Amino acid sequence: MDHRNDSSPSVAVLADDLTSAADGAAPFRRTGHRARILLRDDASERDESAAGVTALDLAGRLLDVAEAAARTRRAARTHAGSDLLLKTVDSTLRGHIAAEIRAAYEGSGRRAALIAPAFPAEGRTTVRGVQRVRGVPVHASEFGRDPVHPAHCSDLAELLPEAVLVDAGRADELPAAIDKGGLIVCSAVTDGDLDRIVDAVDAVDDVLWIGSPGLAAALAARYARPEAMPVPELVPATRPLVVVGSANPATRRQLGNLRAELGSAGVTVATGDPGASVAELSAADARILTLRTPDERHTTATANTLTRHLAEVTRTLVAAGTVDALVLTGGETAAHVLGQLDVAGIELTDEPEPGVARGVLLGSRNIPVLIKAGGFGDDDLLLRLCALAAGAGRSQGEG
Structure with a gap:
């Protein structure tokens, strides 16, 4: 199914914590979609008739790796029918990255998983599969010293040895790689690189998208609504x-x-x-x-x-x-x-x-x-x- 001309696809965002859910949904709100973050993936909380983006906080970082993967797999299976399925990951590769990516891919039933964790606006880039913060590999940055969830590895080829690597500027290779299936790691150093990655994919529901706010913004820009959905009124705060x-x-x-x-x-x-x-x-x-x-x-x-x-x-x-x-x-x-x-x-x-x-x-x-x-x-x-x-x-x- 080609949704290139459809401004209102159904979108599900699977995240391992609340800020990651917000990061994945917010760019879509900015391009006119209704967007909600839910704290539980509970049928009683879901509004199946509501158009827009539903982002789920699966709380994977608070779980051991096996339970985080199991929860991610269940959620991906539940939301596999969404036109656009996005699994967010931390742009400094903290959390149960490899296990959750594999679990989401398995649960999604998609032909391929396209992994692009760069977030150029915050200095987070992917160079030949290595994730960097302002030029420094993430494990050697302050994020490698995080007292709660440190980044242990910067090299996505090491985390996901089965993945195919596609360098920045070579998005033309993606259709053939998607046809073959499996995990595809995309390098990107600019927002333009992420835009080219998104534009290279015609059948959006063939792919499980995996990335940080940079990829979410590129997807949201491609599917911007011509008229924005209304939003709740924000009352100015006094304290x-x-x-x-x-x-x-x-x-x-x-x-x-x-x-x-x-x-x-x-x-x-x-x-x-x-x-x-x-x-x-x-x-x-x-x-x-x-x-x-x-x-x-x-x-x-x-x-x-x-x-x-x-x-x-x-x-x-x-x-x-x-x-x-x-x-x-x-x-x-x-x-x-x-x-x-x-x-x-x-x-x-x-x-x-x-x-x-x-x-x-x-x-x-x-x-x-x-x-x-x-x-x-x-x-x-x-x-x-x-x-x-x-x-x-x-x-x-x-x-």
């Missing part, structure tokens, strides 16, 4: 809460700049009673509140306790009306927070910057939320996102 669970140095610098520029009130959660954090933030008179985990490394058990406390504090502040918008950084943090709020997911409104998704919570608590992955953005990103939440800023997609 946003910024929740930082990511240990990535980029996010820590962003938080430091935010507090230095705006004098926000901030709390670092501890492993004790989270009530003290609630009391301190509730009593603050700053117009932006921040909540973070400590900088130092922790055992897995301690890290889980701290993340749970972030979510509990956030839930209490939202329920009391102390805050009226959320800025969430880090996929696991965002998932825990939304889990505590007992919402089905997020209805996306736009992608204000690459790697950032904005929307409203699905359910009774329909407050605005912005989500970004820990390693994305320059040092002023949180400043801009708080301005957007307050209605004082403009997204990069606005004229």
Whole structure:
């Protein structure tokens, strides 16, 4: 089936954490599609009559490799009928990359899996099958030192030895490779390379697409709607809460700049009673509140306790009306927070910057939320996102 002239294919995005789901869906929202993120792949949560993009947080990074693969395989089988099936992967190759790719391919029933993890807008490129961040192989970058999910390998040929490698600029080789079937790793160093990869494939439902926000943006551009679907109204926030669970140095610098520029009130959660954090933030008179985990490394058990406390504090502040918008950084943090709020997911409104998704919570608590992955953005990103939440800023997609 050739959907080249169809502006509204059905799209399913399978992700291993919440920010990856948002990254995969947000470019489609930006090109006019309705887009939702669901926290559970549950038939009771799915609206089969709703057109647009459904992104699923399968939470694979929180599982062991066997269960992550099994969950991915089931989801790929469930959503195999989608016109366009996208499995997102981290652009720094963290998580159960190889196992989930193989599982998604098996479950999808597609002729071939086309793997293009480059995200040039954030300096993540694929050169002869090796994933790099600003020119450095990912395992040798700060992402190789991630205290929770480090990148152990940069070479996709090593991770997936059965795959065929296609260099950047040789997209004309893809149709023949797809005909043969199997896994195909595509190098790409620019957005133009990703556009050429997408344009080289005529039968979109022959392929399982595997990539990061760069590939999602290229697919979304090819299938842009002539008229945008309506989005929920975003009410300007009077007091946003910024929740930082990511240990990535980029996010820590962003938080430091935010507090230095705006004098926000901030709390670092501890492993004790989270009530003290609630009391301190509730009593603050700053117009932006921040909540973070400590900088130092922790055992897995301690890290889980701290993340749970972030979510509990956030839930209490939202329920009391102390805050009226959320800025969430880090996929696991965002998932825990939304889990505590007992919402089905997020209805996306736009992608204000690459790697950032904005929307409203699905359910009774329909407050605005912005989500970004820990390693994305320059040092002023949180400043801009708080301005957007307050209605004082403009997204990069606005004229």
